[in-house]
Amino acid sequence: MTLRWGIVTAGKISHDFVNAFNSYPNVGEQIIAAVAARDMNRATEFAKLHKIGKVFDSYQKMAESNDIDIAYIGALNPDHYHITKLFLENGKHVLCEKPLCLNHKQVQSLVNISKQNKLFLMEAIWSRFSPVYLALEKEIQAGKLGEIKHVEANFGAPIATVDRLRKKELGGSAVLDIGVYTLQFAQFVFKDEPIKVTYEGGKRAVLNVDSTVMLWNKATVVGTKGRMTEPLNFPHTLIHLDGTVEKHSLHTSNIPYVCDNTAAGLVYQALEVEKCIRKGLLESPRMSHKDSLVLAKLEDAVRKQIGVHYDVDDEEFP
Structure with missing residues (x-):
């Protein structure tokens, strides 16, 4: 069964994540299925650039939809907790950009919610x-x-x-x-x-x-x-x-990255997430x-x- 990603925010890091994902030679059975942003115009432009089929003008609507299985959260730091909580409570797995939350109490709360709902949750420390x-x-x-x-x-x-x-x-x-x-x-x-x-x-x-x-x-x-x-x-x-x-080359993309070309490495997180979810793991x-x-x-x-x-x-x- 194909793992369907929903991208939360149409910002810079989301652009690089999707670009790295879409340009990688073999991501397995997973796709970028939707994008959500508070500004519908930005979401639409993002979807057009990255050839994403579904567009939402609110995070709530995407969280409640049946169009995605997992959310990539590329929002600003103060929004990480509430957006991640929203998707977990609506039955979606989550990969959230670093820092996962603003403090330890928020992180512990999200870990509790992910376990209660038996959903995968990971902080996007791409270097790992x-x-x-x-x-x-x-x-x-x-x-x-x-x-x-x-x-x-x-x-x-x-x-x-x-x-x-x-x-x-x-x-x-x-x-x-x-x-x-x-x-x-x-x-x-x-x-x-x-x-x-x-x-x-x-x-x-x-x-x-x-x-x-x-x-x-x-x-x-x-x-x-x-x-x-x-x-x-x-x-x-x-x-x-x-x-x-020892050198490791990264795959190339026809679309420029906002960061430098090492942003191509963002795809390795998606590969790890898919592997873990296929195994039924709640964490990596x-x-x-x-x-x-x-x-x-x-x-x-x-x-x-x-x-x-x-x-x-x-x-x-x-």
Whole structure:
């Protein structure tokens, strides 16, 4: 049975996700079936560009329809919780862009709802599904790096003036926008929650995030036998212990991406989602509910330290 995707919002990240999906050589038995946006003109233009058959002028209408099986949520951060909740409560699986929610309480609420309704839910940390992440994990598990003791990840870009970073009402902060990539990388490598500023056994993660300048934007894993380095956001190269470089090419598209061409890697999330749903899973072992809960807890802790408080932090969620 074909898995039918509904795209929520006709914005930039949704454009790149659909473009990556539609241009991939073999996505299996799944299609982009519908798009919804509050502005019908934008939704119609989006559908025309990407050859999508069904258009909705409200998220409610798409959530209640029988035209889709799963929703991709590309909305702004403050809308993630309520839109994801809407689709889950209407019997739809959900892949929601990072950050899954503004805080840990909201994430826990969505995890509860997905389990109660027996529906798949995943946070769209696209890096997790790249071939390079898989290759790095294989090397670590094989003991090639020895005992992993240190992780360093840097992500910086001059984007401080962008509304989604600077406006509090939009869930603004570099922590949730790009900091999530550094936090999740340490989590991906150590497979554990840190104890204060260090992990168990003296393991350390040094994470740098800056929204005012361009940083190195790479991640390094250091073990007792050596180190490996890769680009941080969506990696396509991996530098091995002996200095050799492993490269993974991405598929091309006739339609330009809003981001650079690495956005083609967004399709790997869709491949993972389909595989999990076919198996009857409610979460991905590569980006589990626990991973999202720990990530949200870390984001909350960092925000608290730097004094970023959202109104929803004072609310309770079912």
